[in-house]
Amino acid sequence: MVGAPTFWALGYTGQGRRLLVIDTGIEGTHPALHTNYLGRFRPAAQVWHNPTGDSIPWDCSGHGTHVAGIALGLDRQAHDTIGLAFQATWMAAPAIKGGAPTCAGTPGPSPLATFQWALDPDGDPTTADFPDVINNSWGGSDTICAAPALYGPTLNALEAAGIAVIFSAGNRGNRPDTAINFPANINTGLVNAFSVGAVNQNFPGPPRAGFSSVGPTRCGGDSSLLIKPEVCAPGMAIRSSVPGGYAPLSGTSMAAPMVAGAALLLKEAFPNATGEQILLALYRSAVDVGDPGEDNFFGMGMINLRAAYDSLVSQGHVPFFPPAERDAALGRLRRPEGACDPIVTPTVQLYNHGRGPLQTVDIAYEILGQVDTLSWSGLLQPGDSVAVAFPPLDLPEGPQWIRVRIVTENGQLPYYTLDDRDSLQIQVVRAPALTTDPGPFTICTGGDAVLQAALSQADSSVRIFWWDAPEGGTLRAEGATVLLPAPTSDTTLYAGLYKSQSLGMPDNSLGGGTYVQGTSPYLTFDADYPMLLRKVTVYPLLAGPRIFEVRNDQGQVVASRIVDLPAAPTRVTLDLEVPMGKAYQLGLNDNGLGALYFNLSGEAFPYVSTEGFFRITGSGGGAQAGKYYFFYDWEVAYAAGCERQAVRLRPGTGTIEADFSVDRRLIDMSNDPVARFTNLSNGASSYHWNFGNGATSSNPNPLHTYVQAGNYTVSLLAEGSAGCADADTLQLTVTGTYPFGVSIAQPNASGAWRLYPNPSEGEIFLERDRAGSGPVQVRLYDLQGRLLATKTARGKRLGWPLPALPAGWYHLRVEADGQVQQLRLLRE
Template identity: 35%
Template sequence: LKEAFPYLPGEELMLALYFTCTDLGAVGEDNNYGMGIINVPAAYQYLIDQGHEPVPPVSAPNDIALLRATTPRFNCAEEVAPLVLVENNGSDSIQSLTIQMSIEGASNLMLEYFWEGLLLPKQRMEIQLPALSVPAGEFVLLIDITQANGQADARGLDNTLKQKILVVADQIVPAEVSATVPACENGQALVQSLYEGIGKVRWFDASEGGMLLGEGPSILVDIAETPRTVYAEISPIRQLGRVTNEGGAAQWASTPEGLSFDVYSPCRLQSVKVYAEEAGGRLITLILPSGSSVNKVVQVQAGEQRVDLNFNLEPGEGYRLELKGGKALQFNLGGNSYPYEIPNVLSIRRSTAGLLQYYYFYDWTVEYDYFCGRTPVEIEVAASEIAVQAAFEPLDTTIDLALGGNELAFTDQSEGAISWLWNFGDGSTSTEQNPIHAYSDTGLYQVTLTVIGAEGCSNSTGGSVQVSESLISSISTPSGSWEMSIFPNPAQENIFISLALDQPTTVRLTLYDLVGRPARAHNIEWAGPDALEFSLVGLPAGAYVLVAETEQGRLARRLIKH
């Protein structure tokens, strides 16, 4: 219609479409203007009947149509790089396009892209535009195809699109291949995410959807004979809301109230903290923006505790989390700092009764897929007549810190290696061929070895080390009957040790760190019943084990120093 009547304003064209809609049903009360299917020929004739003269049709052999521009919800790293869909509506093949991107109202934010290729008549094609640098904020993006085959499109009304965009400064989380050279074909490559926060890392074979390859900060990827790209998806886990009930006046209530919040990115509300006056069931309801609801009954004990909810949340405004049934929970009057936010993910705006109250649900644990998307990791592959083979011992082993040693010797058994890179899973690495590594804490550690061969390609392999500490369970039960208690625990500068012994005796007190090293020791003559003072001054904060030894045997107690 605009091509036929280019001199008419948009309002006239819209009214013509409105007045000529074709009714879908029988003639009746719904047979009104605007109730039906748009009828373009009828609208065209309507405008002629109104006295408007159409212009002659225009021929454009290079007629190109810009059908769609796709951008993510969040354009990260202060850049926007749309994926555009174009269609050749002309009679000539399109071999070049000049595409201009700009920000409405900002003449200095503009980029021109020259595309070359082959687009046959009636064919569609997606074109990835380069990144345009844009500061963080909300803008209107303009995309315009200014030339096709080096000339302006005479039918250029469908060459322009406008789109609202949100640009953020958040960066894509980097990830990389551990080796500095290509992987040997038919081997394995170690890929690793450089994410340092609390959360989960999942690896996929596609930028969206796809097959899950593994979980963890790093994984081994099987390599065939061609390059491969894998994608790291970060799911941060963050805390949100009031951490505790301290501050303001704490009160008990069972009224159907809660918190109102908005969601900006898909996320999962894993759990919340509550304070219960009495043990029993509580009905917690999630009310969606649509008005529908999800109910969950949780059993709680009296006092402070976490309750698992595991509610999946989609973007939307006007969510509510409410207590709908059961005995009282604690809430706060005053001391609030609304809104409580995870930027670009979720915002607790207020309680359902206003800004003065904070109802029931403290210290939310929220997991979300990082809104900047998955990080691609390209794995290059090199052919090799004699590919290096990665291997080491021990491949899977355990360490008991209570046995007095925390070191583990690794032996390289690779074939054809001239370079070694070990990752011990605790943040430590080594380039030695046969390293010795000391673990300082308990846990399951993934150990990997990446080797490079003489032909310049790499291969990787991995194993695991389970580090445990069985000091307490390994201590024999003393003969006779005696007990030991420590207070305060946790402690800062001093502790007091209360012993229940049958008779006065010499007590050997030894404080061990969690790797089994003695941190402090004293021989004390115990005559009872007074508590013994033991100094912690000068010791670093952390977990310790205090062992008391007498002729009757040994006892141990865990201790935390702040």
């Protein structure tokens, strides 16, 4: 209705132009907006005017996200164009709080301070880094006219800098006691301030939207200065971006960014025109609606891009024509699903958004501070795309950024530079290999099943969780060895590796505090990686059930748990799965049974986890802003390995009782490192022992030598002739030092070999974290230096069934890639 498709056909998309949205913020990760975020190209402080220093913009209500989408939104993967100037970039400031309860207490600058910041965002007056257009879909009382003292001089300065400043007229209807919002009612010039009314574009005419404020301004003046609004644009049920998706909204707040998007397109066509000249062109070329001539309902009428274009040409402005025949774009930079090895092979999707074919594209990629180039060649027709694969990348542990951009397209420098780049953060987690015996295990009637998982090397930071689904699901148990009742039907459980970290205030001893009742207060947190919120400590004053809720930035519940609390300090198990995201809230929905302790002092936001994946950023919702509410000593966990490993269980019909004892539960290795087990099972014919350290046995009454201190869960799976089994476990504590002074701990350096199980009754495994370039030769010697056996293999993991040897100590010599490593092996 405003003529945008005609401009797109000419190749104008807003490329290179900048929009500042002063509103409730913008959801910076929205698929229709994240590519256009100017913070991808400049420091966040120069494009996101927020005193808290957050690098990723957020939106406390969704209003600003909707406004930005109308001006320049484009979901590039879904090919969903919702904005006029979809190649323009945006800046933002969360300066508007009124009318949005979810914004109460959130940080942000004032609109006036943001106007002043916009004149020089980087603090360097020699750079032209200010926005081309500023959209203001907000306003205050229509009775305020403070132009001379505050806003008037500021708006004049913005106009003098060449910036087009646009305001929504307001949604006060045509009641006789109301008029245009402040500061849209300011009239220091013909297009200053430039206010926009709304029409209902769904009807012929189109008619003014009933909510759209009308003039005249209460700031005085005569003739055109007295008439408000300046122009009008569609504002009824405009579909645009909202946090989490898309929705239609109505208001002059939606009409204003229509005009802002039009101004961005005109600025691309006429880069030397000032903001005032562009607004005057839109004003003077508007299509008259309603009564003839300028009036206080529609202003000069509905904006029309082609008419404004012709108006500027008639004034002597020479248009710039973009080279639309070629436009290579990048997107969907991703790590392959299921990849968990530190050596990864990402892919990036190459799109042809131009009018002609693409034959060659050079893509620069940066990782770990090094820049290299991917070269693609072929024939990519307009509208098509192709996946371009990286070479294998060996990445260190932790968050690693990969950044890509197009260097040349068909041998020429790219013109459209907004969607010619992408970035991806890969969380690389190095963890031991996890193995399970998948079964199936048939469990006798009334018996117990034992779930067992083994690590390729000891790692105290890793935990093993058992789930009832390969992804997501319910957490059923924790530990390398778990005893569960026999299933009533065929059941599969899945073992996964997780790392746990602590987060938040450790307890309520720091600073003073008190109790508060209610559901409003919450802590806010970010998760840069999918998170399992395992446990928190709370201090209830009253006993009773509480509903713990994790909510997203729109207040929608994403996970919850009901817990019955005593009137005492309590460690609460929540096990809430939280997807990767920003601005989550952890709060209560307790139906008035609140009365939990919170800190009035001693808080020190943000609280950041050890590896930086998770952050408690602040609090909200309560009368005491910025205080630490309710939830202490968080235990958070995240997946640290490959896909979960399955173990299958099924019910049987036989009857067996597995039982055993040990000569002592506390083993002091300094005196006697050997544990002596006695089998007490009934009805069993075969036995499968696991000593909790990777060693196993099938002897009915085994002995086992422990060589490392620790707590071990020993399990026995006893099987009978009926084909079903029962299990039993017990706990051992091993202390002291192994008397022969031999350490089983293996080197942790990159490329070092790890030996397990050790001690071993038969087959051993050697493993390292990367494959070598040549063969691996292993030699086995006794303590007298006699060569007993050799093995040659390739790769990073090899198994070796040992020859028949008497129990005792042996040497392994491993040669690979010119390096030699000596290992000690205990044969049981």
